[in-house]
Amino acid sequence: MSDLLTLYGKAFNSRLLVGTALYPSPAIMRESVQASASEIITLSLRRQNPAQQQDNRFWDYIRESGCQLLPNTAGCKSPREAVELAKMSQEIFQTDWLKLEVIGDDYNLQPDPFGLVEAARELIQLGFKVLPYCTDDLVLCRKLLDVGCEVLMPWGAPIGTGQGLLNKYNLQTLRERLSDVPLIIDAGIGAPSQAAEALEMGFDAVLLNTAIAKAQDPVLMANAFKLAVESGRAAFNAGLMLRRQTASPSTPTLDMPFWQQAESILQD
């Protein structure tokens, strides 16, 4: 059964997107990307001197992965800054895909919802395929769709915290209300179980970096996330059972009347 992730008209097998920062070495980064089976990888142009980019061995190395590159605007604090960096990234990486970040708070790197919508509008007019990193606010997400985003990337928790899905109520609301929009949980995922949970909830994919790159064995952790994402997606497709208050034995105990069964459970 094919179960593809389609983003801006392009289909992908993998539902795990990974970052390329913080690895112990480029070689381990590449091996981890392979182990994760990701087909989309993010990378940052920030802190680079655009005048000196003819010869960057590290980026060549990333390009050789054959993955869809998703340049980001990490660290940008204003729409202006983000748009300029996006244009530079487009030129250098030869792609119109963009993970849009406009940061509103320096300490927890929380997205600035107002700046984000403004930057997204402008970039979409310029022809970018914008994947905005946003909070889990329904109204913000709607506004981003209104300006033309086809994919949204709400956070699970602030970047690098590994806290998992902090506000499941909001996330569930997003999933239910925006049922036709590809939603990717971006940031805050620390453990494979959290990634699995996001997929079980019906999110289309997860994007993460730190949890793999800073693991003691990044390659092994990349594989763990690959399995978790596959597992979570399969569970979602299979249809999770509903939680019940009382236990229900898969084999009924015929020798006991049902009211006594209920009692014996209550006494446990």
Added chain:
Amino acid sequence: MTSETKAKVAIAGGGLLGRLLAWRLCQRELDITLFEAGDLSAPVGGACWAAAGMISPLSELVHSDKQVYNLGLKSLELWPEWARQLKEQSGQDVEYRRAGSVLVAHGKDRSELLQFLRELQGKLGESAREQVQPLDSNTLAKLEPSLHGFEQGLYLRGEADINNHRLLPGLLSVLHRGAVSLREHSKVNCEAGYISVNSEREEFDCVIDCRGLGAKGQIEGLRGVRGEVMVVESREVVLQRPVRLLHPRYKLYAVPRSDGRTVIGATEIESEDQSPISVRSSMELSSALYSLNPAFAEARIVETRVNCRPATMDNMPYIHSEDGLIRVNGLYRHGYLLAPAVVEQVESQVAQQLLQVV
């Protein structure tokens, strides 16, 4: 052996590796020529001059391979004796200091210290605990009275550092006195048994290529990783030993020198850009320094340095040996940590090769 029969060894690159190799090898019966594309006198080009000279196998282990740690331990064994010999031969103290190093994190980042310990334990097992001493505000105040407002830290007793701005000129003065032929402003090409300067090809019994990024194109995957460093001078704040600040986003080390200056660094950017330090980097380094002690606000920025560390794609040191040619490279951010151990390996490979020649 008479001078006519002395084996000829060429060393390409007058950075840390080139100098150490020339110094070590000139103590054997060899005819050594050291080629350098720029100047050998200070300020020296290349990563070795920009560095802070830390010899810290434990601090580095969290983001490097265990092999780097093991080589670092070997270097820690070798440095004291080498520093002593250099002082004897050059009359200059290279300020090798084994006073350990201190790691601190601010209150809300205290999980960084825990994470550091956990990663060390993951790589070294329980022996990690023996090498790391936890510090509370009292013990920290005794060890580093100038740190301000920290409640906890870690003391890595075994770590050391060396003043590279003493070491590199010291090595040069010893080479001047020794029988090493020094050829500056000589951009070379290295082949097995040959060195070419411009279009002239000279024959050698063994060529050692340690040109760092100068060897780009000859070593698969060799790249530069930009690093920015600031040097500040403060009368108020005096650190006793290298101090590292752990923070989720910024990394800072501060290495005090005997002249009252403190070297702070270092950024790590995947780029071979050699342009001056950026405003962002200088702000990050300054504010991290300020957070060690607000009195650093009145320190004077006396120098900034930018250079690119030569690294391979696995960030591991690169040693390649074939008949007549040895290439050594990719010491990355671990120059002073790895150099003695790597130089010893190269020395034995040179000896092996020359045995076959003679």
